[in-house]
Amino acid sequence: MTDSTSTESKNFIEEIIDEDILNGKHGGRIHTRFPPEPNGYLHIGHAKAICINFELAQKYGGTTNLRFDDTNPVAEDLEFVKAIQDDIRWLGFEWEGNAKYTSNYFDELYAFAVKLIKKGLAYVDESSAEEMAKQKGTPTQPGVNSPFRDRTVEENLDLFDRMKAGEFDDGAMVLRAKIDMASPNMLMRDPVIYRIKKVHHHNTGDKWCIYPMYDFAHGQSDSLEKITHSLCSLEFMHHRPLYNWFIENLEIFPSRQIEFARMNVTYMINSKRRLLKLIEGNYVTGWDDPRMSTLRGLRRRGVLPQSLRRFCKVAGVAKRDNFIEIELLESIMREDLNKEATRVMVVLNPIKLVITNYPEGERELLSSVNNPEKEEAGTHQMQFSKEIYIERDDFMIDAPKKYFRLSVGKNVRLKGAYIIKGESYVLDDNGEVAEVHCTYYPDSKSGSDNSGIKAKGTMHWVECQSAIDVEVRNYDRLFTVEKPLKEEGDFLDYYNSESLTVNNNAKGEAYLNDVQEGQPLQFMRKGYYVKDKDSHDKLVFNRTVGLRDSWAKKTKK
């Protein structure tokens, strides 16, 4: 996995690593970590962080830890611990050893706090949250010292010990680092490092009633795990001086924090709060709705994990704010799916086609190629007879010249079968086409065509008697605008009401009965689909992404 010698261009993190290796830092060892808080499901933004951390380590022959950053028991839950591990594995990564927990370091972290107190670098503050906020100042105005800032070491030690022992109520006091209330960096203005929370923890149970803050836990955990490069998103940049301050004053292993810009994708939203709004407002059905940006949603949508990995890679890493166009993701999805998907025929919006000169009662078994991009995928068989279903919009009464499909007097190939000629049509009471009649050329059979007849278009079809009823859920972008959060008003105003359209009367070939959940499929001429877990009496399929449709594009103009 070491292609570090390749001439491929490097991102800024790789350049830092190259330099570190050159300087013999940490003996050339590379160790990263992915540190989710178990308080929600992973989304495509997390996928980016996962890929960066795991792939970078892989590239340099290092390893990656999975560490649950679980310092706030109020928000965290065991369910998410499991789901996160499941999602990371699905994405295709395996972490070093067992999953780690910041909460497993609570003893060490406590000792670090004591050490800081002894060095005169931390104090117990009884100011209320409001008072502390007031003392803190603003970005443009320096803060003022807390009246409790100059307690003696002994007093601090005693108070902190009693905080731990549970003598005080939640919020009664906190432990703060003693740094600089006038620092231009708000985070250096005596940040809170321990608070009282008499709450049950998913991992440590009721052992603790004081919990460290992120800033006092993250860097030290990195350090304890001997993480060499601690990669995080840009908003933590202001935390870096603090991160380093703790490491220096605690005199522990110097992990290095490096920030990169997180990935935004057009038509997608990642914030947990907003995703929840979509669920609560019944815009989507849940965290695994195929329109969600969650990995569970993407998986159910039928997106291949390798596509997500490649997407993150192609999108690149840098430090400027970015919005990756969803078209890039779709392009990569199609590219991977095109190689993998089994071709099947499904008529989404059926209309009956009668082949008037085909012998009544006769049936044929025709062979259908599973994947033209992959010969070893073999073939399967399809029934053929006098009556078949075709797509409603594959027939037109008054067809324009450029329309290559069926209309009266025109020849068209039925994919894998015969060439037919449109003869007539029947209208129903509403004036809609109810049935189309055609004739076929018996010597034009696919694979043994010696008819010499040309057909401009090729259509998919499903034989009537053997067809099975299926439900097809066509998913599309969740929003009507690229960046719903940058628009006026609420992002929900830009919900795409056509993000899901359903074909309830779709007809599929019988082969669909043999298809597995998660197996990539291509409904020929329509799009890529997967069987959904909702398949019970009736099979249900989700559209992963449509095929490129240059005809639709042309007719729109």
Add this chain to the structure above:
RNA sequence: UGACCCAUAGUGUAAUGGUAACACUACGGUUUUUGGUACCGUCAUUCUAGGUUCGAGUCCUAGUGGGUCAACCA
């Protein structure tokens, strides 16, 4: 009335002082028993102004624009 970060085609990422590249998008075309796939072609002098240099997208200064920072969240 602050600090820090960022600025290259529509989007994203390269070019590491030596003639701006790749991918996606868009548009045009070739091939095709999927109007798919594949393939070919077209589309920027690097936010602005100064400076350093034989030479600047790259270094310096100022400006402009965007982002971030005031949770006992992570």
